[in-house]
């Protein structure tokens with residue numbers, strides 16, 4: 001089953017992804033993580049993506065859609081995948097649904113994590129991310145056991161470039177303008193569960209797994 005994890009920057013998509021993927025035995029496909037991996041490896045795609053990410057803007061649809069289609073065609077995604085951070089524009093949603101349709105696949109569920117705007121800036125500006133495995137922490141809500149060291153892989157835990165407060169505000173603006181309208185497009189297509197993402201990490205996880213019938 002393919003599942004979309006939808007919500008604004010800082011809603012908790014990345015935080016909740018691991019539990020969902022484990023419960024459904026599907027891989028986590030995060031377009032943001034794919035771009036950051038390319039950037040780490042210094043590929044042309046990584047550098048292109050960085051020029052948009054650092055400004056809080058979206059990477060162009062044509063680039064993103066090709067990457068997602070080739071990722072979803074890989075062997076480990078044949079039983080479905082958890083899409084985190086995609087689709088982010090109506091054009092991406094149209095491409096995704098028509099591509100899946102062509103493969104005889106469909107989106108089973110959309111989980112919409114709803115969090116009040118005033119909570120998002122403190123969540124993102126306090127976030128710290130592992131350079132090794134991408135795990136996310138928060139300076140006060142969810143700190144790593146040892147300062148600057150990942151609990152999961154012992155990698156370096158740092159602040160993402162686009163988590164500086166000024167860039168966070170630009171990302172939230174981009175979300176309202178380009179991504180929020182995707183929800184209205186998704187609703188008539190199937191099951192959209194809206195979940196209160198402002199509760200604790202454990203409570204949100206329970207609500208998501210409940211919505212997925214796990």
Ligand code: AP5
Nearest residue numbers: 009010011012013014015031032059085123127137138201
């Ligand atoms: P991406 O990496 O997808 O970033 P994003 O959507 O802005 O979302 P975030 O990763 O910032 O938030 P999240 O919901 O995962 O929150 P998290 O769980 O980490 O994209 C980055 C950039 O790449 C984009 O700006 C764009 O340029 C480009 N891009 C990516 N996809 C694209 C696409 N499809 N098209 C075009 N461009 C694209 O949680 C945040 C913090 O809050 C953490 O510190 C966490 O510990 C804390 N937290 C989480 N849940 C809770 C809770 N319940 N209570 C308290 N704290 C919590």
Ligand code: MG
Nearest residue numbers: 013014015032
């Ligand atoms: Mg994320």
Ligand code: ZN
Nearest residue numbers: 130133150153
């Ligand atoms: Zn790590």
